[in-house]
Amino acid sequence: MSIHHDTIVILDFGSQYTQLIARRIRELKVHSVILPASTTLKSIRECSPKGIILSGGPASVTSIGRPRWAKEVLQEEVPILGICYGMQLIAHYMGGRVGEAKHREFGRSELTVLDSSDLFKGLEKTGPFSVWMSHGDRIEKLPQGFKAIARTGNSPIAAMKSANHRHQFYCLQFHPEVAHTSHGKQILNNFVHGICGAKATWTMGSFLHNSINEIQGQIGREKVICALSGGVDSMVAAAMTHRAIGKQLTCVFIDNGVMRKDEAKQLKKVFASQHFHYRMVDASPHFLKALGKTSDPEKKRKIIGRQFIQAFDREAKTIGKVKYLVQGTLYPDVIESISHKGPSATIKTHHNVGGLPAKMKLKLIEPLRELFKDEVRELGKELGLPVDMVQRHPFPGPGLAIRVLGSVSPERLAILREADSIFIDELKSQGFYRKTWQAFAVLLPIRTVGVMGDQRTYEHVIGLRAVTSVDGMTADWAQLPHDFLGKVSNRIINEVKGVNRVVYDISSKPPSTIEWE
Template sequence: MSEMILILDFGSQYTQLIARRVRELNVYCEIHPYNHIPEFTDNVKGVILSGSPCSVRDADAPAVDLKELTDRLPVLGVCYGAQLIAHLNGGEVLPSQIREYGRAKLSKVDTHNELMKEMSLNSQVWMSHADTIAALPQDFEVIASTPTVDIVAFKVMGKETYGIQFHPEVTHSIEGKTVLRNFVVHICQCSQDWTPDIFVETTIAALKEKLGNDKVVLGLSGGVDSSVAATLIHRAIGKNLHCIFVDNGLLRKNEFEDVLNSYKGMGLNVKGVDAREQFYQALAGQTDPEKKRKAIGKVFIDVFDAEAHSIENVSWLGQGTIYPDVIESVSVKGPSATIKSHHNVGGLPDYMKLKVVEPLNTLFKDEVRLVGKTLGIDDTILGRHPFPGPGLAIRILGEINEERVKILQEVDYIFIQSLKASGWYDKVWQAGAILLPVQSVGVMGDERTYEGVVSLRAVSSVDGMTADWSHLPYELLGDISNEIINKVKGVNRVVYDISTKPPATIEWE
């Protein structure tokens, strides 16, 4: 079992980013809610306490048994985590008298301390806290300060326990990675041997042992996650993996045939199912986004269930679940309030009684791509932009029918092909077009038109949790708009979405 850093989550928006930074050091880590700490095993080498929107001074402030942690392992508290360590040991945490949000410079750094080694004087760090540590307990020592904050970092004497009131995981902390490397590699002495190669080797071995001669059924989407999951399972059990790729009539232009061919080239045992008419019938008259999702989910389950039952003696359901989905389901506050149904249709009915195998449920999206590269999966699949499970249905605002789907498929095709030809496709996280439920006046030749409006959407992001709109060149947008209006009958106006997430979402529905 790999060496591991345990990250205890107190509800910070940055907790997943801490995990990503630790994994960039080739060290495995897991996030667990502070109130659901797992059993300690010998492979746990250290603990990081995350930030939190809470105050340690609150009556119901989240807390842990610090003594049990600090007596056994090195501990690093980040922001709230640092304040909690100080507070529970008798230090004083008070509301900040000055603004402690944004960039700050370290004016004092004890580079003899293991945590601060190789840190530069005046190094930029990122602050984000409403409280501050006003006084430390007697056996604590200050190891970093800024001109306005005396206690920016501390160490507990006689223990490998540290606290920092800045966020080393964000890029605004220029040498934040140095702090994390000092803690994870030097203080916790992790060997940095968790690599995509090792993951592939150990995962395939574990799948062989777990699945034996059992059969697995898996729904492919054409996306990165399901493709990598299928390849790992295929390497373990070969033809005992049965993949199903459903054409719901809401895919991109030519996608069903293109993706099916690429899967067959990978040696996967794939069955393509044309279920377009069933989906169109279920969506007829539906305009509410949530009802669309539920209609699509129900038909998908019905189709998948029928196909799965045609395979004899299936024991397992394979899924491409990745780590952010797992974290969300066991977050500090439990599953988030439902804003919308998940983009990707989850789970099958209980009566199927299949055990679930999820070989990617410890990986982030970028790690899945690295594993896919190690497996030799083609870049055309690994480099694909995320695409929602309900497909174009949530990019067609209003009613869905075959004619509106075809219009959007043509628009989307021109947009995506133009991004690829111009070299912009790999520079954006996700791109697509949205067909609006409005018409606008236009002029083509000497004729007045009254046709549809489409919005183009392209965003830059790391993991989709936050996103900025991509600053595509005006000339490129102009060429794309011109080609769409000239070639796609039914569209006479093109707009570009320049909203960030938050407050907007990447998809419109």
């Protein structure tokens, strides 16, 4: 799609923030693409980038094991922005000196701007203001032709730029892409629009138009099935594919036995309101039997991934000569599942990415693979989907199997379904559902002592999780009122047989993930 839009190429050196850089650029309505640090110069040029960003990363430029990359990029006549490790890399290869900092900087730091002519143009003040640091090395000596344009107490060269107009280098020791950095969006805007001159043409309307053309070109006249879970991702993928190929599409909802309370009944009404053809299949016996007493979360995810594919293979046979399977895979799923775009660490396997079998009978189509959750919601509005569906909280493909911590059984699923239903009902009735990005209950693999009716109990524990976020890559725990949490806890303990304790999760992402497994 970069041929239709000005593009910023991001070379990934392993930072967990790389995807946030891409997201922030897209918020500026400019197309961005992440490529592995090892990408060849030829492949980078094929993207016709208006600018290049070198991401952060866990390595040190002074270490032997640093990532391999096409250092010829530094000779390109487009603006280059180095962030954290990317800044140190530029300094190292352009003749500067990088050394270990006397004091590492992790977290907030106070930045003072020394030059506000371009990268820091338009800021309310020159500082000091808060920025987010994450580094152990620092620039000890500037490369020839460079000058410092910002500093912190620990880093005299917290930002720098080159004076050579043929090769424009801009470097930041801090991370402008994270929400904790004041003026981060303005700094990126100055680079993307001001320095690179990229045009703001990347919208979900343009994405939809281009995607429909691509889907039509890929599928031709073949039959397609879509894995329909009822969540916003699969619904948007289905609606977009249906707009592209119409009656060639059959949507299939697989009841895997680990859905929420009354999920299938509610979704049947939603599906009936849409124009695409759909089928609902109860495959819960297959899933629950395959899960057995498995307690390892990675194994559970992969088991469910295999079972989904087997179920869709069975359905494809009944439909006849189906060649493609559409899934609502998102960019965060890909980033967290496999290090396919650089040396970043695998966080967890998503059932619809890393959990798929090596050999599949159906060819995958993932039209949302490069989008973040908020972009998908925008796309859903563009497609005219109901607001309630577009704003629905994310629900993991493995369902309640990864919210029942430990082994999965019908009895434990029943407890969790009731507790989760109470939590969501109260969030909606009290007006907190739309104010949280995701909320759910988990069943912990422990029991605790309690007292009910003057008798000792030894029963299950429910954990409640609610977070605020923009794209799911980072999240803060939702500070719900104490009296609200008290009411939810009281209802769960009184109404759900087998539970005598409720706890609330107050961890953020990172260091935690949103889901518990």
